[in-house]
Amino acid sequence: MELKDHQEWLVAFYKKRDWYKFSPEIRMNFLTEEVGELARAIRTFEIGRDHPGEKKKTQEEMFDNLKEELADVIDQALVLCAKYDLEPSKILHFSENKLIKRFKDQ
Template sequence: MDINEHQQWLIKFYEKRDWFKYPPQDRVNYITEELGELSRAVRTIEVGRDHPGEKVLNQAEKEDNLREEMADVIDQVLVLAAKYDIKPDELLEYSENKLKKRFNMDV
């Protein structure tokens, strides 16, 4: 599945759940929440986590959680982009062009 197809799938999923109606500012709040969860997943892998009441994760579980949280962040960005009629491939192209111009280099 490519990223544009995934965005369309997300829109349909969110519409069926009646979540797509939430305004962009709410979406930014969800991105912030998911980013915090991603931060915790990275910290768990890199530094460790010793918190009472939390299950101790093995390496595979830590890596699975990292993937889950990365996907959640990406999904929230894709839904926010859809609220502004921005396609994911446009974002990727914009990013590459900005970096090429800023650093005067191509990879």
């Protein structure tokens, strides 16, 4: 699946659920929440969690959770791109060009 196709599907899904209405400022709060969940998933996968209220997870369950949270972070970024009418592939090219220029002498 192409990134743009997923973004279009995602925006339609969010609109259907009435989630797309939130402003970019509020959407940033959702992104921050998802980054925190991703941090916890990575920590759990890499060093584990010792919490009495949580069921111990298998390596596969921990890795699936890491993928889920990373996907949630990407989805929030894609919704922000849509809010600002930015094409994801152009953002990726922007990133590459920025890094090439920044490190051109290295």
